[in-house]
Amino acid sequence: MNKSDAIQAVIFDLDGVITDTAKYHYEAWKQLADELELPFDWAFNEQLKGIDRMASLEKILSQRPDGGAHVSLEQKQIWAHLKNINYQRLIQSVDESEILPGILLLFDDLKQANVQIGLASASRNAKTLLQQLKVEAYFDVIVDPAQLANGKPAPDIFLAAAAGLQVEPKYCVGIEDAEAGVQAIKSAGMFAIGVGEHDILKQADYIVTDTSELSLAVIEQHWFDTVHKFKTS
Ligand code: B16
Numbered sequence: 488m489n490k491s492d493a494i495q496a497v498i499f500d501l502d503g504v505i506t507d508t509a510k511y512h513y514e515a516w517k518q519l520a521d522e523l524e525l526p527f528d529w530a531f532n533e534q535l536k537g538i539d540r541m542a543s544l545e546k547i548l549s550q551r552p553d554g555g556a557h558v559s560l561e562q563k564q565i566w567a568h569l570k571n572i573n574y575q576r577l578i579q580s581v582d583e584s585e586i587l588p589g590i591l592l593l594f595d596d597l598k599q600a601n602v603q604i605g606l607a608s609a610s611r612n613a614k615t616l617l618q619q620l621k622v623e624a625y626f627d628v629i630v631d632p633a634q635l636a637n638g639k640p641a642p643d644i645f646l647a648a649a650a651g652l653q654v655e656p657k658y659c660v661g662i663e664d665a666e667a668g669v670q671a672i673k674s675a676g677m678f679a680i681g682v683g684e685h686d687i688l689k690q691a692d693y694i695v696t697d698t699s700e701l702s703l704a705v706i707e708q709h710w711f712d713t714v715h716k717f718k719t720s
């Protein structure tokens with residue numbers, strides 16, 4: 488492979504890619520939705536993946552008869568805080584045993600190949616989780632979502648990671664489990680890998696059903712095929 492075709496950075500989502508915290512987000516929102524007597528199930532939760540806390544709350548409140556229009560900002564902040572208390576209680580015991588299959592090997596292979604590693608998670612609990620999983624040291628950049636104007640599906644978080652790594656977006660690969668996240672990677676001009684269901688992640692350049700199918704060799708092969716196809720078409 489020509490050096491100019493080589494991947495220079497891989498930028499990871501956290502929830503649903505490095506660890507399966509999507510189930511804890513679900514439980515924490517479910518507790519709040521039950522208290523507010525609003526419907527909430529796994530299908531609804533799918534829409535919240537990759538979406539920040541306040542935007543997620545607003546989607547849940549949109550099911551009220553008033554569509555959430557009469558809820559004050561102060562009340563929303565209280566409910567968002569309550570969800571976060573539920574969530575932080577649920578993730579308290581997360582440790583390295585909850586790293587998804589294949590991820591540690593992929594981190595090691597990327598380090599070995601001098602490919603930089605970034606984190607583009609919408610979660611304000613991301614750093615705590617990386618510490619609990621004992622993987623924080625692998626990351627060359629961790630974007631703070633609180634500093635960004637626009638959340639996923641806007642490209643901001645992936646562009647901020649690339650800028651922090653000083654790598655052009657076209658040499659970056661993004662890995663996501665959420666539809667909004669795949670959209671963000673594509674809008675950033677990066678190669679997108681989706682982890683999950685084809686129907687949901689169809690905008691991705693390459694899709695795996697779970698993280699055990701991810702390896703540097705497989706990613707490089709699909710990256711090269713896509714770059715090569717683009718160059719020869
Ligand atoms: P927090 P990701 C996202 O993380 C989750 O997918 C999403 O469900 C959650 O609402 C969001 O983080 C904010 O999380 O409330 O902890 O700040 O998938 O971008 O790693």
Ligand code: MG
Nearest residue numbers: 500502503664
């Ligand atoms: Mg995710």
